[in-house]
Amino acid sequence: MPVTLSQRRTARQRLTSGLAMTAFIYGLLTMDALVSLFPLYWMFNTAFTPGSEVIKLPPELIPKNPSLENFHLVVKAAPNIWRWGANTLFIALVTMGLHVLFDAMSGYAFAKRRFPGSRVLFWLVIAALMIPGQVTLVPLYIMISDMRRVLTEITAGWPQYSVIVEAASNYGAVILPGLADVIGIFLMKQFIQTLPSELEEAARIDGASELNIFTRIILPLSAPALAVNAIFAFQRYWYAFLWPLVVLQKQEYYTLQVGLSFVYRSEFGTNYGLLMAGAAMAAIPMIIFFFAFQRYFMAGIRIGALKG
């Protein structure tokens, strides 16, 4: 059948309108992305602009004389910034590691084992998901202060260990309450209950110990969920702000977030080049981490959505 002229024209029109549509979509999305990414771009832009040129109008959209001056300045003004990074990493890693292990253990018990109290306990876990962290802020603060006072009193006789006691008292104040989080238990239970029980039962018949069943069968099969839980936990404690702000008493023990807010409130708070360099230093590790583990981050968003 011969193609009529009018049919051809509509096909062509459709093609051009399709192209216009695609261009429109790309245009809108790119604009959205540029606006969203603007603060990050502006942070790096200012961080690499040497001090005197930061407060200049019109601002440079790309540093004319890029330099690391601001980074040197911030390290001089806040020499603890490396320490803060190490503290944050330490706190996030320890809390993450313990969460990954403990959540898998109890997730397995709740998913696959029946024992007296399991339903009540899991119901409590679910109910606790609804409790926002700020609700327990004051009682937790009182508890932690009491624990710290007792710790100082007990160890008063050994002044030579006071540095260790101080470190334990600060890191512990952030880490211990972090371990009470229940979202990971919920995540691991949901995942482990989808695993077939046959492997476990076969191993049990073969005489494998309960501990072996957990470490040799459950853990390897749960690898994807473990990874998601790990990344999700790491992020939570890396970003934590309110609680560390409240309990960390000495500059040496600050996390990056608390340290940066401290720099901002110090006499360097109006030196925006310095401030942006500090912010950039704190942002870079997470940005690298994100690009390395993007897949797990995206999976974490869905679980994060559960907690809100």
Place this chain on the structure above:
Amino acid sequence: MGFLVSAWNRYKWSYFFIAPSMFFFFIFLLYPVFRVFLLAFQEWALKGSKWVGLRNFQDIFFGLSSKLFWYTMEHTVLYAVVVVVVWIVTALVVAGLLQPLDNRVQSLYRGAFYLPYVTSIVIISLVWIWIFNPDYGFFNWLLGLAHVEPLRWLVDPKIALWSVILSTILIVPGSGVVLYSAAIGSIPRELYEAAEVEGASAVRKWLHITIPLLQPTTLYLTVIYTIAAFQVFDRVFIMTGGGPINATTTIVQLIYATAFSDFNFGKASAEALVLFVIIAAFSAVQFKLLSTEVEY
């Protein structure tokens, strides 16, 4: 006795597996929750607390400082309503725009939209302070280009809260885009094909197919974004500290100030309970949604 021994042998491993997480859960979560209910009815002091009945709540709702509390509620509700509505609409539009694109292009954009959330709110808020700077900030420079008088974004009590809101809504909500995209992926292709046969435009398809079918996700995101908005603290604390003259104080900022500036732990606990009740109401809705469909 024999019964106990056999029960112990049967269940000891189960208790062994739950012991570590339940230990921390009971001590650092359940007990503080129990304690906050007591504290809210007490006047706290280092050497013994005193029961004061409902006085802390009376103080919050009707006392001398009640004006500040209602002012704070106003800010929090305004922040929550604007942020949640704009975020949901933005996420819906962006996810809809992403839908026809190639998968790899989609994930590139999703990565770009999520990147701002990878750094912390503290970091991004510090950048916003700089962007909002009245003398050398980027925004006032832009206004200058358009011959508009410069604004004192975070310093002017009349607009400070709106500046904080603006800094929140200008960033596309990466999590919403990701969740909507996932939900769109599960809408059957045939629905769109049928609509195309009937000559429906892209906008009509989005309005009449995508949006109605995404309703569960929309409901769900609305609830979790509302809960998150009611807990807003980091960005307010960094950008304004609740000022100027309390113009940006939100509930959590108020709890923080009551507890750690006034050291009134009883009243702070009562305020926390008020927040708890508000969030519990939204959580109940969320829980309902979750129990009807858990999606991964």
